[in-house]
Amino acid sequence: MLVVVQLPLVDLRLLASFPTGRLTSPHWPDPVSDDEFVRDAGPIRDRRRGGISDWSGERAFCDARNFARFVAAEPPSLRDGTRITPVFRRLYSSGVSARLDFGFDVDERRRARLTAEALRDIALDCLSVKVRCAPAGAGRALGDSGKPLARRFIEVSTTKSFSAPGDLVVGGLPAVLAEPSASVHPDVRSRRFDSTSVNGYQVESGAKIIPVWSVVTGAVADRARARQIRGNLWRLHAERESLRGVIRAWNSAPETFSEEKLKSFLAAQLKILVPRQRGGFDQSSALAFAENCEELASPAVLRGLRSELLGQSKGILKSLDLLIERTARLPESATGRHIRITYVDKRVIDMSSNDKYEISAPVSNSVIGRDNKVEGNTWTVGGKDDALRELAEAIELMKPRLDAEEAAEVDEAHAVIADGKSEPGLLKKAAKKILGVATFAGEVGAPVVEAVRKVLAALGLA
Numbered sequence: 053m054l055v056v057v058q059l060p061l062v063d064l065r066l067l068a069s070f071p072t073g074r075l076t077s078p079h080w081p082d083p084v085s086d087d088e089f090v091r092d093a094g095p096i097r098d099r100r101r102g103g104i105s106d107w108s109g110e111r112a113f114c115d116a117r118n119f120a121r122f123v124a125a126e127p128p129s130l131r132d133g134t135r136i137t138p139v140f141r142r143l144y145s146s147g148v149s150a151r152l153d154f155g156f157d158v159d160e161r162r163r164a165r166l167t168a169e170a171l172r173d174i175a176l177d178c179l180s181v182k183v184r185c186a187p188a189g190a191g192r193a194l195g196d197s198g199k200p201l202a203r204r205f206i207e208v209s210t211t212k213s214f215s216a217p218g219d220l221v222v223g224g225l226p227a228v229l230a231e232p233s234a235s236v237h238p239d240v241r242s243r244r245f246d247s248t249s250v251n252g253y254q255v256e257s258g259a260k261i262i263p264v265w266s267v268v269t270g271a272v273a274d275r276a277r278a279r280q281i282r283g284n285l286w287r288l289h290a291e292r293e294s295l296r297g298v299i300r301a302w303n304s305a306p307e308t309f310s311e312e313k314l315k316s317f318l319a320a321q322l323k324i325l326v327p328r329q330r331g332g333f334d335q336s337s338a339l340a341f342a343e344n345c346e347e348l349a350s351p352a353v354l355r356g357l358r359s360e361l362l363g364q365s366k367g368i369l370k371s372l373d374l375l376i377e378r379t380a381r382l383p384e385s386a387t388g389r390h391i392r393i394t395y396v397d398k399r400v401i402d403m404s405s406n407d408k409y410e411i412s413a414p415v416s417n418s419v420i421g422r423d424n425k426v427e428g429n430t431w432t433v434g435g436k437d438d439a440l441r442e443l444a445e446a447i448e449l450m451k452p453r454l455d456a457e458e459a460a461e462v463d464e465a466h467a468v469i470a471d472g473k474s475e476p477g478l479l480k481k482a483a484k485k486i487l488g489v490a491t492f493a494g495e496v497g498a499p500v501v502e503a504v505r506k507v508l509a510a511l512g513l514a
Contacts (some may be wrong), residue, residue, distance in 0.1 A: 053158045053166075054139070055178050056418030057194050060290045061205055062297030065216070067317055069310040073214025080145040081109030090143060091118040093208045104283030106330060109146030115154060116143040122199060123182040123191035129138065130177045134159050143205075149294040150221075154181075154194060155497060166232050169457045172255050175228040175264040195257040198223020220308075222301065224293030225346050226257070228264040229286055248278040250285065250350045252341045254488035255415035260346045261484050263289070266420045284333040286508040288325070292339060295321045296348050303353045306446060326380065337491075339379040344487040347449055350377070439510040440470060443503035447486070450496045458489050469507060476513055484509055 065072035078088040078096050085098040085210035094115040120141060129135050140155040156178050160166065179195035185204040192200060202221040210216045253264040265285055269278040298317060302309060328336045349357070354376070361369040447466055451459045468474050468482035483504050488496035490504070 053160045053174075053233055053378070055136075055156045055158050055174060056229045056286075056288060057154045057156075057178050057181075058227045058229070058246045058286065059152040059154070059194065059198060059201055060226075060293035060297075061152065061202055062222045062294050062301075063145070063148050063150050063205075064222065064298065064301055065220045066148050066310065067298065067309050067313045068220065069308065069313075070219055071214075072220060073211040073216050075209050075211060078114070078145075080150075083112050083114075084221050085112050090114045090116070090119070091208050093143065101279065104287065105280060107283060107287050108147070109144055109149075110283065110287070113153075114143035116141045119143060119204060119348060120152070120154075120183045120185055120197075123184055130158070130174060136178065144290075148298065149290050150205065150320055151290045154183075156181075160233060167457070168253060168455070169252075170447070171230055171232070171266055172253055172264060174230065174451060175262075176255050176257060178228060179226065179255070179262065193257075195260065195262065198226070219301075224290075224297055224298050225260060226262050227254075227286075227289045229282070230264065230266045231282070232268055248281050249274060250281065252338070252488070252492055254485065256346055256481075261481070261488075267433070277352075280331055281333055283366055284335065286331055288335055288338055289342060291321065292342055292348070295325065296346070299349045299353060299357060303349070305357060311364075315368060318361075318368050319365070320373055322368065325374050326371050326373050326378070336378045339375075341491050343379045343487070344484055344491055348356065348379075373505050439503065439506040440472075443500070443507050444470070446499040446503045450490060450493055453490065453493055453496050460487055476511075479511065480508070480513060482508075483513075 065074045084097045089095040103315040137157040142153045184191035249268040465482040465485040490500035
């Protein structure tokens with residue numbers, strides 16, 4: 053089985069308002085193979101099967117064996133003793149979006165059947181492999197190597213005579229992709245694209261919730277089609293992390309950016325991420341799953357960005373709002389504790405948990421969810437207790453569709469939320485666990501997703 057750990061890198065130098073000393077060679081995203089190289093990292097090589105349709109920067113990579121080295125002299129092992137064999141270390145770049153792919157071959161012969169829990173364990177073991185960017189030093193686990201790898205990328209791609217600020221390349225959230233070839237448990241088969249099955253999981257590595265994808269290709273699958281699906285899935289994560297990294301950096305130091313370069317990047321990136329599908333691949337669901345692992349930006353930061361764009365580019369603003377809506381919105385049938393009021397003059401008011409509103413004009417149409425109240429002209433949305441009750445009911449309806457491991461994971465996370473005494477960080481982590489399972493449970497999981505978000509809103513954690 054091939055397991056790949058992706059470490060996204062966000063190269064902010066291309067958006068800076070000042071000189072950065074960034075080398076122009078290799079000529080990313082279309083470097084010259086077997087001629088160009090990344091200094092102190094490795095040569096540019098062509099991918100044996102060529103690029104990925106619709107994605108620039110996938111035809112060639114830097115063979116990055118000298119970029120990051122494994123700490124252990126011997127290949128590492130899984131917790132059950134299975135050997136992991138490193139097969140490649142590759143550096144890709146399409147401009148602002150760059151990434152390091154660490155590929156491992158995992159022997160599947162010791163397992164009669166691969167389960168979701170086994171996949172999570174394998175992902176965690178691969179994320180725990182230690183690497184170092186300098187000749188000496190103890191090294192760090194791959195899943196926690198974003199900062200040193202970002203610093204290393206600046207070193208090898210900046211003119212030696214130029215002293216570049218160390219924060220112009222930042223690391224993103226890692227991701228893991230597994231391609232099992234052994235017999236797999238039914239829980240590893242979820243979303244189907246032709247004869248290829250895609251499933252998403254979450255693992256906790258340090259303080260991060262990291263997405264893990266499995267891609268299972270059937271015996272009669274079109275191999276080129278399956279490769280395109282893997283490419284779409286893998287590249288989407290890197291592109292979303294670039295957008296997330298740029299938004300975070302803009303919020304911290306807006307003076308770093310050229311206004312025109314920033315707008316151009318946002319327009320191009322949103323054009324990539326907003327479409328629901330790409331070549332038949334449901335990318336909106338993949339991005340929604342990523343949002344459950346790590347939000348694009350906090351509501352406060354997004355409000356600031358929206359305010360900035362409002363006076364500069366309403367087109368970009370519209371695309372940003374559409375991306376947020378498609379990857380984090382409530383199901384259309386959600387009316388549990390949501391009131392939508394439409395006045396005769398077409399003015400619309402949305403209310404969420406614990407809100408009250410005095411009706412003072414004729415109402416032409418309204419949707420009143422269960423547990424909401426109307427007393428005279430005052431409409432009130434149900435609060436925390438109502439939200440917790442709905443979550444419990446939705447989970448009970450979903451559990452018969454889960455395997456024992458997933459049901460236990462949901463129960464454990466639900467207990468943390470129902471207790472009501474945990475700190476906000478633990479509550480959010482528990483909510484993300486439930487969302488991670490519910491997102492890929494099909495229609496029966498949609499009410500759970502809705503209920504979790506309502507609970508977070510009622511607790512003031514949305």
